[in-house]
Amino acid sequence: MAGSFGYEKDHYDLSLAVGEDRLFPAVRSRAVGTAVVACGFSCRHQIAHATGVRPVHFVETIRGCQ
Amino acid sequence: MDAFVQDLRSSLSCEVLDDVLSRALYATDAGNYEITPVAVVVPRAEEDVRAAVKIAAAHGVPIIPRGGGTSLGGQVVGRALVIDFSKRMNRILSIDEAARTVRVEPGIVRDELNAALAPRGLHFAPDPATSSRANVGGMVGNNSSGTRSIVYGKTVDHVRAVRALLACGEEIEFREFSSGEYARRAAPPTREGEILFRFRDALLASKEEIERRFPKVMRRAGGYNLDEFVRTDRWNLAKLLAGSEGTLALSLEIELNLEPLPSGTALCIPHFAAVSDAIRAVASILDHRPSAVELLDGVVIDMARTNRATAPKATFLEGNPGAALIVEFFGESDGDAERKARSLAARLAREGICAVAPVRRDRAGQRAVWDVRKSGLGLVLAAGGGKKPVPFIEDAAIPVEALPEYIDEVLAVCAAQGSRAALYAHASVGVLHVRPFLDLTNRADVERMKVIAERTFRLVRKYGGSWSGEHGDGLVRSAWMERFYGREIYDLFRRVKHLFDPEGLMNPGKIIDAPPFDTALRTGARTAAGRRTDSFYRYGDEGGFDSAIDRCNGVGACRATAGGVMCPSYRATRNEIDSTRGRANALRAAITGRLGDDGMASDDLLRAFDLCLSCKACRSECPVNVDAARWKGEVLQRRHDRCGAPLSAKIVAALPRVAGICSGPLAPLVNAVQETAPARRILERFAGIDARRTLPRFATEKFTARYERTRSGRLAGGKDGRRVALFVDTYMENYDVAVGIAAVELLESFGFEVILARAGCCQRPRISHGFLRDAARQGRKTIGRLDRFIREGIPVLVCEPGCASALIDDLPALIDDGAIGSSVAAGVFFIDAFLAERMREGDLEGPFRSEYGKLLIHAHCHRKALGGAGDMSEILSLVAGLEV
Numbered sequence A: 001m002a003g004s005f006g007y008e009k010d011h012y013d014l015s016l017a018v019g020e021d022r023l024f025p026a027v028r029s030r031a032v033g034t035a036v037v038a039c040g041f042s043c044r045h046q047i048a049h050a051t052g053v054r055p056v057h058f059v060e061t062i063r064g065c066q
Numbered sequence B: 001m002d003a004f005v006q007d008l009r010s011s012l013s014c015e016v017l018d019d020v021l022s023r024a025l026y027a028t029d030a031g032n033y034e035i036t037p038v039a040v041v042v043p044r045a046e047e048d049v050r051a052a053v054k055i056a057a058a059h060g061v062p063i064i065p066r067g068g069g070t071s072l073g074g075q076v077v078g079r080a081l082v083i084d085f086s087k088r089m090n091r092i093l094s095i096d097e098a099a100r101t102v103r104v105e106p107g108i109v110r111d112e113l114n115a116a117l118a119p120r121g122l123h124f125a126p127d128p129a130t131s132s133r134a135n136v137g138g139m140v141g142n143n144s145s146g147t148r149s150i151v152y153g154k155t156v157d158h159v160r161a162v163r164a165l166l167a168c169g170e171e172i173e174f175r176e177f178s179s180g181e182y183a184r185r186a187a188p189p190t191r192e193g194e195i196l197f198r199f200r201d202a203l204l205a206s207k208e209e210i211e212r213r214f215p216k217v218m219r220r221a222g223g224y225n226l227d228e229f230v231r232t233d234r235w236n237l238a239k240l241l242a243g244s245e246g247t248l249a250l251s252l253e254i255e256l257n258l259e260p261l262p263s264g265t266a267l268c269i270p271h272f273a274a275v276s277d278a279i280r281a282v283a284s285i286l287d288h289r290p291s292a293v294e295l296l297d298g299v300v301i302d303m304a305r306t307n308r309a310t311a312p313k314a315t316f317l318e319g320n321p322g323a324a325l326i327v328e329f330f331g332e333s334d335g336d337a338e339r340k341a342r343s344l345a346a347r348l349a350r351e352g353i354c355a356v357a358p359v360r361r362d363r364a365g366q367r368a369v370w371d372v373r374k375s376g377l378g379l380v381l382a383a384g385g386g387k388k389p390v391p392f393i394e395d396a397a398i399p400v401e402a403l404p405e406y407i408d409e410v411l412a413v414c415a416a417q418g419s420r421a422a423l424y425a426h427a428s429v430g431v432l433h434v435r436p437f438l439d440l441t442n443r444a445d446v447e448r449m450k451v452i453a454e455r456t457f458r459l460v461r462k463y464g465g466s467w468s469g470e471h472g473d474g475l476v477r478s479a480w481m482e483r484f485y486g487r488e489i490y491d492l493f494r495r496v497k498h499l500f501d502p503e504g505l506m507n508p509g510k511i512i513d514a515p516p517f518d519t520a521l522r523t524g525a526r527t528a529a530g531r532r533t534d535s536f537y538r539y540g541d542e543g544g545f546d547s548a549i550d551r552c553n554g555v556g557a558c559r560a561t562a563g564g565v566m567c568p569s570y571r572a573t574r575n576e577i578d579s580t581r582g583r584a585n586a587l588r589a590a591i592t593g594r595l596g597d598d599g600m601a602s603d604d605l606l607r608a609f610d611l612c613l614s615c616k617a618c619r620s621e622c623p624v625n626v627d628a629a630r631w632k633g634e635v636l637q638r639r640h641d642r643c644g645a646p647l648s649a650k651i652v653a654a655l656p657r658v659a660g661i662c663s664g665p666l667a668p669l670v671n672a673v674q675e676t677a678p679a680r681r682i683l684e685r686f687a688g689i690d691a692r693r694t695l696p697r698f699a700t701e702k703f704t705a706r707y708e709r710t711r712s713g714r715l716a717g718g719k720d721g722r723r724v725a726l727f728v729d730t731y732m733e734n735y736d737v738a739v740g741i742a743a744v745e746l747l748e749s750f751g752f753e754v755i756l757a758r759a760g761c762c763q764r765p766r767i768s769h770g771f772l773r774d775a776a777r778q779g780r781k782t783i784g785r786l787d788r789f790i791r792e793g794i795p796v797l798v799c800e801p802g803c804a805s806a807l808i809d810d811l812p813a814l815i816d817d818g819a820i821g822s823s824v825a826a827g828v829f830f831i832d833a834f835l836a837e838r839m840r841e842g843d844l845e846g847p848f849r850s851e852y853g854k855l856l857i858h859a860h861c862h863r864k865a866l867g868g869a870g871d872m873s874e875i876l877s878l879v880a881g882l883e884v
Helices: A003-007 A009-021 A023-028 A041-051 B002-011 B020-025 B046-059 B110-120 B136-142 B179-185 B190-206 B209-214 B276-285 B298-306 B312-314 B334-350 B363-384 B402-417 B441-461 B474-485 B488-501 B522-530 B547-548 B568-573 B578-593 B605-609 B617-619 B630-641 B647-653 B655-662 B664-674 B677-687 B705-711 B730-734 B735-748 B766-767 B770-790 B801-814 B818-827 B831-840 B862-867 B871-878
Strands: A034-036 B015-017 B038-044 B063-066 B081-082 B090-098 B101-104 B161-167 B171-177 B251-256 B266-270 B294-297 B324-330 B421-426 B431-438 B722-728 B753-757 B797-800 B828-829 B854-858
Touching: A003 A009, A003 A041, A003 B766, A009 A023, A009 A041, A009 B136, A009 B664, A023 B854, A034 A041, B002 B015, B002 B038, B002 B046, B015 B431, B020 B038, B020 B578, B020 B605, B038 B547, B046 B081, B046 B161, B046 B251, B063 B136, B063 B251, B063 B801, B101 B110, B110 B136, B136 B251, B171 B179, B171 B190, B171 B251, B179 B190, B190 B209, B190 B488, B190 B677, B209 B488, B209 B630, B266 B334, B266 B363, B276 B294, B276 B324, B276 B334, B276 B402, B294 B298, B298 B312, B298 B324, B298 B363, B298 B421, B312 B363, B334 B801, B363 B421, B402 B421, B402 B431, B431 B441, B431 B605, B441 B474, B441 B578, B474 B488, B578 B605, B578 B630, B605 B630, B617 B630, B617 B735, B617 B797, B617 B862, B630 B766, B630 B770, B647 B655, B647 B677, B647 B766, B655 B664, B655 B730, B705 B730, B705 B735, B722 B735, B722 B770, B722 B801, B730 B735, B735 B753, B753 B770, B766 B770, B766 B801, B770 B801, B770 B818, B797 B801, B797 B831, B801 B818, B801 B828, B801 B862, B818 B828, B828 B831, B831 B871
Parallel strands: A034 B854, B038 B081, B063 B081, B722 B753, B722 B797, B797 B828
Antiparallel strands: B015 B038, B090 B101, B101 B251, B161 B171, B161 B251, B266 B324, B294 B324, B294 B421, B421 B431
């Protein structure tokens, strides 16, 4: 994880290890029908890379009444 | 020393560290001292410890066992071979649930041990504030206690056995013996027999003096625990090793006593007009048999209520109290505990002691109170400007009935030296940590420290207290031992030491034969260096770059192995160098000239920051809120200046521009080409992008183009003139157009007219890769464009957290125009923060809708660093039926 850090050749493994600490397992074991929200572009992209789940941005999850 | 290190390397298969940087990282703890060790060994198993001790003994090099390095008195600091148990010797060896005991290696973290025990309803009870990273070995060495010591006592009360390694290489398991068994064993020729025999001999001869000189407070941690042997004939020398601070032996295995977890808890939080009123109430509160009584003073209360991170949790404070006590009760159930809490509140009201005493029974409510108590300390630590709340008189334990007078007198002593003091912690047992604010880089303040120490020492004697209540002696209090305990006991301490360690190799200079307490101060090197290091960021709040580095006091929250996210690189590697504290110490080494002439651009610093993710978790979770991401930028920029920036960094820093070219009409082609093997090889080679990563795909229609194309359907003129500017970031523009469109639709659904702020790049890529000078120059333009919206009263909203933190937090501290920086910092918002604020003001009408049923939120680290995910959850909680 961690923005451009996670794309860097020397930091790829650490990035995945950091994600595996809690985030990726939580994403994989989420209840059925649960969408994952992540506001960072590279967060969404790296979660998708590691878990196959495509997260959405907060702004995509809610609407007002107008 | 070269021969010594060579011997270590040839005999040990584990890490042996003797480079300048590594030794600098192990030269401090959480106290005021700094002594560079000879070398550091990180054993993988007992064999490594045995071999290292043997070699050290052969070379006459002293030995210091070390765990988390969070001692407050310089206990693990010295010119010695430091053996770091924390990284690999941290296993649970066996749990005996029926006997309620556990055997562990010394390097296990207290909270990790308890996490493993919790499912069995048991815990290792002593709970120091550092429990998330304190090692059990260190807790035994220091005889640590904590918040609930009134129920659980100190670590010595929970140590059943220690399998110890002596400097001579002998291994002995110390445990409890009946008097008969002790007598049978207490005979030479074995080393154990000799120790048992001579110890009994020496102790019995001074039994009366021990009774007379050891203070009668439960919280006595100074000196050796000789008082454990006067009122019982069941002797356990493991209790002598407890609190011996590594001066007698190293532990290889520790057996602990476990306690059942309380089945119910509740809190009562009595409010007071002044600290003195709160302290005076403690004695009556103790009649109610609480499990903890902790003080929050007015300074903490004020800061907790204004600090962004703690304010939402500090809602249990009512009105404007000058002090509050957190009184915890255990019970058969939460209801039972609550009854006790209510009974206390009723009595305090009835007797006119305090009128406001809210009770909390729910878990979340209690957690919020404890969070404030814990972070309250950090708030105080950060409050001193150039002065820091220095621990040196902080650990006195005073009989509770004398506590009010003692505190009044101590605060007067501090005030007479022109120093205010922070006050916190364990009122229940007379251990209120008083930390006077001093700047030890200033020689006059060192003199003040000496005066305050001397006068406080006399007060502690006068009130029958203990000079150390839980933090131990180390380098800070050992020099007082002879005066405190008298000649006879001090000589007995010496004989005990000699019995275990005749060569004087184990952590010398602690407990006995200590240097004066103002030697080897860690600020000494800074005083000598006496210069201000130039920086790219302004560090206005911290009082300059050097002070920003000095804020790290070594308390090691960045070494926490669970809870929060700090520090991800340490969690992954468990190396001190990859922790935030390690980075701060590396920087201190650099600015004091220990890493060479151009230390700030050295290979060593680059190594220390290599794995820093720039996530800014430290910015919010570190008790003194250091920002290692900024430091990394400082180091990288200097490195670029000296050696030229690597091509990969230049490419990544240029990505926003590249993305602008690749998205749109060229996107299908670029997307197809970039995934081909040759392209991946080129990207990996030159841009440093790992070929295993999938690459984000460019959008075939840019966000702004799509926005223009669909403009006819847009809201023109918001409800009641509501207008906001949406910051067009690189990602929504060139990759994830759906986010931009969704943001517009979301804002319009709340009646806002949306205008686009095409202001250029936030500079995050340059900031992260150490192009601070360029970021400041280019960012000045971005900030200027945004300022135009803000001056018209139009808030600027940002969807990408990394962009928002750059605009709100980093750029304002980087650009030379402070005024425009502050204006933009106040007018740019994370989009969720803006909506939550308007919602709280009642501006957003429901009902809120969502097409989702359940959401799992991953908060961006920079969002957490600047406020947290609370705003998002708060908004989403208003959607009927949505689970978050």
